[in-house]
Amino acid sequence: MTSEWAPDSRVVASGRPPRVPDAPLNTPIVPASSFHAEGPLEYARDGTPTVAALESLLGDLEGGTAVAFSSGMAAVNAALDAVPAGGVVVAPSRSYTGTAVRLRELDSVGRITLRTYAADDPTALAAACSGAALVWIETPINPTMEVTDIAAAVRAGHAAGAFVLVDNTFATPLRQLPLSLGADISLHSVTKFIGGHSDLLMGALITRDADLAEFLRTRRVLLGAAPGALEAYLAVRGARTLALRLDRSEGTAMRLAQSLTSHPAVERVLYPGLPDDPGHQIAARQSSGFGSMLSIIVRGGAEAADHVCLRVQLWTYATSLGGVESLIERRRRWPAEATTVPEGLLRLSVGIENPLDLWRDLDAALRGG
Numbered sequence: 001m002t003s004e005w006a007p008d009s010r011v012v013a014s015g016r017p018p019r020v021p022d023a024p025l026n027t028p029i030v031p032a033s034s035f036h037a038e039g040p041l042e043y044a045r046d047g048t049p050t051v052a053a054l055e056s057l058l059g060d061l062e063g064g065t066a067v068a069f070s071s072g073m074a075a076v077n078a079a080l081d082a083v084p085a086g087g088v089v090v091a092p093s094r095s096y097t098g099t100a101v102r103l104r105e106l107d108s109v110g111r112i113t114l115r116t117y118a119a120d121d122p123t124a125l126a127a128a129c130s131g132a133a134l135v136w137i138e139t140p141i142n143p144t145m146e147v148t149d150i151a152a153a154v155r156a157g158h159a160a161g162a163f164v165l166v167d168n169t170f171a172t173p174l175r176q177l178p179l180s181l182g183a184d185i186s187l188h189s190v191t192k193f194i195g196g197h198s199d200l201l202m203g204a205l206i207t208r209d210a211d212l213a214e215f216l217r218t219r220r221v222l223l224g225a226a227p228g229a230l231e232a233y234l235a236v237r238g239a240r241t242l243a244l245r246l247d248r249s250e251g252t253a254m255r256l257a258q259s260l261t262s263h264p265a266v267e268r269v270l271y272p273g274l275p276d277d278p279g280h281q282i283a284a285r286q287s288s289g290f291g292s293m294l295s296i297i298v299r300g301g302a303e304a305a306d307h308v309c310l311r312v313q314l315w316t317y318a319t320s321l322g323g324v325e326s327l328i329e330r331r332r333r334w335p336a337e338a339t340t341v342p343e344g345l346l347r348l349s350v351g352i353e354n355p356l357d358l359w360r361d362l363d364a365a366l367r368g369g
Ligand SMILES: Cc1ncc(COP(=O)(O)O)c(C=O)c1O
Pocket: 071, 072, 073, 074, 096, 098, 138, 142, 167, 169, 170, 188, 189, 190, 191, 192, 201, 202, 203, 320
């Protein structure tokens, strides 16, 4: 697909079969484990036509070569396999729990040496980079929404000889392009905004480095982390409407964030779209939008926050994010969540319902109605 088209055109047009008579417009679900010999596929862990369609779409959007995995965590593990034995991984002191727990596990058995930085201190990352093999960034961070300056992290990481990975799940390829900012790998939980309908698990890594792409593809084969054809089909189908979904949910997120800042039940709103948010300026510089995720810290701690989750009627009390349906969750209900995340923090994944209805439902739940 030609890069002269805007991203919201390419998200519709890329990753399709060739335009020849009677070819289907969409790559079909190909439920095969084995293919006739001597072609490029041979066996489904190496790839299938349906998975290749998603990879072509994501590679085009992010500007690199994409390798799809069976989940975001499978992608996390494949990327971490690129770190040499005992190598230093510089990562935020809090981030998506699965990643944080895995990094600690690998550190505890000596597979990596974990060095954490405080993502709310702009100088901390560069100070931690010396001797690093990998710099891991998640921006914005799940669930505390800190924003990391990708270009600055790339400068510090590359100066130390490290490769730099950005978990781009919250921002999506339509809002932030880490590879264009110099990062070596962009990671997605495709489960979230790209799939967009809370009906699949998938992950992806995208890189411009051909050797790294080959290494990551081999990791998929050897870790057995290949996505299914149905999931890949659903992910492509879901991605077609990403631009529309994001425009809508991001607009609502901004409106909610603004209204929630003066809500009597809310202590703090964490959303980089707010002009006084600590991450606002960097996010405005490196992203084309502030996204559809926000967190609020409610007054009254865990108990008050749990009540909000149980009272909402249009919002859904459930984990995960990025789907058409708005989800709300108190993150500290998970024992693995960082203890620096406030007990009363509610993570909001804003969907595409009527913005006023979302506000009315949330407002009523916050007021105890
Ligand atoms: C930022 C981030 N990265 C990675 C993952 C892991 O993705 P998956 O659940 O698809 O394995 C998640 C899941 O919530 C996430 O939020």
